[in-house]
Amino acid sequence: METFGEGFFEITRDVAGFLDTIKARDGAVLIYLRHTSASLVIQENADADVRTDLVTALRRLAPAHAGWVHEVEGPDDMPAHIKSMLNGVSLQVPVAQGRMALGTWQGVYVAEHRSAPHRREVVLQFMGACAQG
Amino acid sequence: METFGEGFFEITRDVAGFLDTIKARDGAVLIYLRHTSASLVIQENADADVRTDLVTALRRLAPAHAGWVHEVEGPDDMPAHIKSMLNGVSLQVPVAQGRMALGTWQGVYVAEHRSAPHRREVVLQFMGACAQG
Amino acid sequence: METFGEGFFEITRDVAGFLDTIKARDGAVLIYLRHTSASLVIQENADADVRTDLVTALRRLAPAHAGWVHEVEGPDDMPAHIKSMLNGVSLQVPVAQGRMALGTWQGVYVAEHRSAPHRREVVLQFMGACAQG
Numbered sequence: 001m002e003t004f005g006e007g008f009f010e011i012t013r014d015v016a017g018f019l020d021t022i023k024a025r026d027g028a029v030l031i032y033l034r035h036t037s038a039s040l041v042i043q044e045n046a047d048a049d050v051r052t053d054l055v056t057a058l059r060r061l062a063p064a065h066a067g068w069v070h071e072v073e074g075p076d077d078m079p080a081h082i083k084s085m086l087n088g089v090s091l092q093v094p095v096a097q098g099r100m101a102l103g104t105w106q107g108v109y110v111a112e113h114r115s116a117p118h119r120r121e122v123v124l125q126f127m128g129a130c131a132q133g
Numbered sequence: 134m135e136t137f138g139e140g141f142f143e144i145t146r147d148v149a150g151f152l153d154t155i156k157a158r159d160g161a162v163l164i165y166l167r168h169t170s171a172s173l174v175i176q177e178n179a180d181a182d183v184r185t186d187l188v189t190a191l192r193r194l195a196p197a198h199a200g201w202v203h204e205v206e207g208p209d210d211m212p213a214h215i216k217s218m219l220n221g222v223s224l225q226v227p228v229a230q231g232r233m234a235l236g237t238w239q240g241v242y243v244a245e246h247r248s249a250p251h252r253r254e255v256v257l258q259f260m261g262a263c264a265q266g
Numbered sequence: 267m268e269t270f271g272e273g274f275f276e277i278t279r280d281v282a283g284f285l286d287t288i289k290a291r292d293g294a295v296l297i298y299l300r301h302t303s304a305s306l307v308i309q310e311n312a313d314a315d316v317r318t319d320l321v322t323a324l325r326r327l328a329p330a331h332a333g334w335v336h337e338v339e340g341p342d343d344m345p346a347h348i349k350s351m352l353n354g355v356s357l358q359v360p361v362a363q364g365r366m367a368l369g370t371w372q373g374v375y376v377a378e379h380r381s382a383p384h385r386r387e388v389v390l391q392f393m394g395a396c397a398q399g
Contacts, residue, residue, distance in 0.1 A: 034369030036310045049203035057215045070315035082323045103167030182336035190348045236300030
């Protein structure tokens with residue numbers, strides 16, 4: 001997938017589409033992000049202001065130009081690593097009758113922590129029963 | 134389950150009871166929280182002061198009245214989303230011979246980040262072998 | 267495993283060795299840490315400065331001598347619990363053809379948050395298909 005710089009990019013439909021394609025029934029889906037300067041987050045999918053504030057919160061927790069040793073990849077890189085560590089890159093969601101058991105207000109997001117757009121690889125893996133072909 | 138406002142609520146026995154009921158043997162249990170303003174945490178189950186300090190630490194990391202855009206659901210809501218993002222809502226614990234492979238001092242907690250009591254839904258899913266009925 | 271005080275200790279090869287030993291093919295590996303003052307992190311395995319800055323970042327987020335109630339186990343203990351809560355102790359990585367589907371720059375680390383060396387127990391569990399003996 002492509003991100004457009006710092007922010008939250010919803011992948012809920014992509015994961016649901018994957019489960020449809022493989023005719024998943026009951027089990028769990030593992031969502032795994034193969035990067036160290038972005039992360040996976042399950043968060044509110046209603047008011048977009050929440051994601052705006054989440055970005056602000058992460059900037060406050062891991063500010064740029066804060067005396068980091070690792071500056072070689074730009075001022076946004078080390079803060080991105082910190083945010084990725086705090087949020088994590090590995091998520092599992094239960095699947096029942098082919099649908100993720102998300103709460104009403106939950107969406108699955110790739111959080112991009114770099115300033116520039118990036119290509120990000122997400123691995124989706126379902127473990128459980130699938131319907132007959 | 135019901136929470137009684139901000140704080141940590143242990144669910145270790147509930148998860149263990151679920152594993153007993155289904156006669157789980159070897160595998161892993163997925164614990165999933167269907168909310169965006171509470172979280173799942175594995176932490177010390179001995180000195181209750183630790184949980185008091187964890188609440189304090191989260192308040193410092195995500196303070197109320199800190200210029201958040203999303204204020205419509207009250208001053209405790211946006212901090213709750215931030216804490217939920219940092220802690221996460223999806224956990225997996227290995228199960229051996231029917232028991233979670235928790236460390237001596239580990240308990241499983243729902244961390245409530247809203248001020249008021251809330252009803253919270255936790256999905257438990259075991260993958261692995263169960264004993265004969 | 268043994269840690270040598272605060273810092274990041276890579277276990278990527280240990281996990282890969284476990285997968286080799288059991289002749290794992292396709293599935294997922296659950297990595298679980300049985301402690302509340304250390305954590306599991308997937309982060310950059312190239313520039314060691316990144317890990318130095320991650321330690322610094324965690325110290326800023328959870329400082330010692332910050333008015334914690336729980337001081338009985340030393341000034342580094344409560345900050346260690348906070349760091350463990352934020353990073354987490356449970357990780358799952360997809361496995362394809364016997365190898366973890368890690369990104370190019372991803373390594374798996376035990377992050378020790380106590381000042382002194384500690385013995386830490388990591389549980390590794392593979393779910394999926396293994397090759398014939």
